[in-house]
Amino acid sequence: MHQFGTNAYHVVVVGGSFAGLMAAQELEKQAAHLNVYITVIDKREASFHNISSLRALVDPSLAPKLWIPFDRALQGKRSRIIQAAVAEVHPHHLVLSDGRHMTFDILLLATGSDYPSPAKIDSLYVQPGIEETRRHQRHIKQAQRVLIIGGGAVGVELAGEIASEYPDKTVTLVQAKHQLLPDEYHPGFREKARQALEKLGVHVELNDRVIVPGSQPIRDCPDTRTLRTVNGLEIDSDLQFLCIGTVVNTPYLHTLGEDDGVLTEPATGYIKVLPTLQLEYPRYRHIFAIGDCNNLPGAKLAYKAESQAKVVAKNVRRMLERISHSEDASNAKLATYKDPGAVMAVTIGRDITYNAFPFANLIGWRDVARKGVDLFLPKRYQQMNIPYPK
Structure with a gap:
């Protein structure tokens, strides 16, 4: 099927922030009995805790603490986190910015959104990111x-x-x-x-x-x-x-070949999803979108992203269980996300x-x-x- 061999399944998560990492961690637990390989792709060298980024502007001790290493985030032997940017998404493979191709059976999009610095840092690497925060500290002082x-x-x-x-x-x-x-x-x-x-x-x-x-x-x-x-x-x-000026990170979707407005909302760029968090478009029900990048109503908050991640992990596990028994994954009984409120x-x-x-x-x-x-x-x-x- 792909580089992991026969009867192995590859779940790729694009984005290693609150939604993406939680989904991968939950899937490690729920799909431990399945032959599943999990790859998390994130453009940053380490996880950036943007919830603390504004306090760090007036508290110099926080600047290095905002960057948390990915090293131990996933515990499974068949799990990995790689630093890369996704340039293209195709029905069953990705193209990374360095030209590498990566196949998948199920894809989770958790690419979030961009926001003006300093709430979200532009830097992709730890040391330049720390310096970016310290520069803002000096400006404010x-x-x-x-x-x-x-x-x-x-x-x-x-x-x-x-x-x-x-x-x-x-x-x-x-x-x-x-x-x-x-x-x-x-x-x-x-x-x-x-x-x-x-x-x-x-x-x-x-x-x-x-x-x-x-x-x-x-x-x-x-x-x-x-x-x-x-x-x-x-x-x-x-x-x-x-x-x-929030900007949704979804430009990679153009390579799926659908017209504008089919996969995303033209006015916002949010990915259209079902209550199961699968893409709304029928051809891509093996692709999910969670967190800030989807079009679910309401404020985009970390606790909601993590709540969506847990629902998706459950749904991916149920789909993989069907596939492992040579059954149609589309017949899996999937959970629906219920907004916890404002x-x-x-x-x-x-x-x-x-x-x-x-x-x-x-x-x-x-x-x-x-x-x-x-x-x-x-x-x-x-x-x-x-x-x-x-």
Whole structure:
């Protein structure tokens, strides 16, 4: 069938962040009785814990800890993680950016999304990535007036981190909507976030939008300038952060040969999936998409990605069990993903964690409340089977 020999099955996972790595780890457990080889492909040298990336901008000790080695993440003898980029996806093989071909029986796409630095780092290697974070640290420390464009979770948390660590700086956050954070969250939760930021001294401007001239885009470096908003407000700043503009990582899908709009949503680029997390298009039911790259509604959050990963691992195992008995995998009874609801923890500096749950709005609820303390970084090390560095 492929390089692993007769009666062996190859599951390839593209993307080694929350969704992809969790799916591979779960599949190792669930498919241990099957002759399954698992390959995780990730473009980075190590796992980057972006949940802590904003705290690292004001806490220099965190910069090297954001990068967690892949070495022990998978425990099985038939599992591996390789650093590579996927250039093309075909019905039963991949083409990597270096020209290598890799066949698969089942494919899991967990390629996530890109977001402006520093929330997500551009670097693919550990040392340059650490230097990128440290460069942002220096810029923030030197600036006196910081402008944050965008009031989603990233903008809110970035403003909170800077204002908490540097109370003498002028921090302005501009949000185009009438409240902060995504619309799916309760208005009371969103209002608490605004109040917390203003208590820290952040100037929050709602229902307004910064006009950024096309000839002078927001640069990834200090830049003293005056920007005007749609409502006529003039904002002076020494450093600007763009906290909008998520881009889904799905350009590799064009080689599957379908017209635009068949596999992905034209407006967003999200991959269309069924409740089983298989691709919606009937020809590719052996391909799954999980995490930030699929078109399931709601905010794209790590806990949802991991929840999807567990469903996919179960479904892949059931399909492989059918195949191993020479039966049609399409007849396997597959589990469907059920959204756990709009659960969200937003940290506003080190001391405040606001939690939104489907049933209530609470402050400091069990494990979620620890986000403001450690940003789930020790837990991520534990998931990767690596001791947390002191």
